[in-house]
């Protein structure tokens with residue numbers, strides 16, 4: 001019959017399409033995470049410490065492990081050097097610096113009529129932007145701050161979700177989400193401190209830092225986080241659609257990611273506690289001064305693996321130092337991430 005041939009062709013095409021789609025589906029659903037195990041092991045990594053941890057799928061913004069939601073979403077803190085990736089992005093976006101910009105650190109510098117110290121008293125020597133991120137050089141970022149338009153950096157912070165609640169549902173926990181804070185009026189001195197992360201005028205929740213870290217890892221997309229309540233979670237293979245990136249400069253994001261990778265791989269990096277753990281990772285530490293007193297908060301933000309990142313991990317400890325205390329906890333969480341995968 002004359003109309004059979006086209007029908008046959010359509011049938012063959014349909015079969016091919018179905019076969020292709022089911023191939024996609026099985027690939028799509030091939031990597032699963034055991035969420036109970038991940039939650040338990042994330043909790044263990046913080047045992048005996050007062051703090052919070054967030055593990056987020058970078059492609060969807062789903063929160064897959066959450067330790068101490070009251071602190072993770074209900075309170076905001078100064079973030080210290082964990083803010084430096086934002087300053088690097090602001091400088092690159094504004095054309096205030098190129099990734100190759102070398103700046104010297106002699107341990108102290110004079111800016112705006114004040115002396116600003118680096119945490120490494122002897123100085124880091126001359127560094128480019130990725131090295132300055134990896135080694136968390138304060139002088140590099142104070143100096144970068146003198147070139148940056150602070151209002152534009154605040155606007156960039158807002159695009160990454162800082163200074164406002166994420167909208168995560170916290171009804172089961174009975175807590176109110178903290179919006180954190182972005183500096184309003186910016187003096188030149190405050191812009192330099194903002195760029196180095198050395199100001200209580202900027203505050204963020206660990207959850208906001210996880211949204212930011214996921215965006216660094218996924219090409220700039222800012223997700224509204226949602227807590228997953230199932231026993232397992234199938235990792236999406238691609239970013240969920242529907243969100244425009246907070247930042248569309250792939251080059252700027254690549255510079256920051258290179259610095260965060262070096263932070264782990266370089267012996268001089270402040271994230272060196274994560275080196276040689278069997279899985280690749282990238283990160284940034286922060287040691288933030290309390291508003292009062294000599295004590296510091298410890299931060300780690302990072303993701304794993306380096307190629308095609310899956311998980312963003314944020315660790316916040318009320319007392320401690322980023323590299324010494326938060327980074328080793330993050331190492332345990334990232335190892336748990338890979339060990340909680342099944343196929």
Ligand SMILES: [Zn+2]
Pocket residue numbers: 105106107118119120123124125136137138139140
């Ligand atoms: Zn330095």
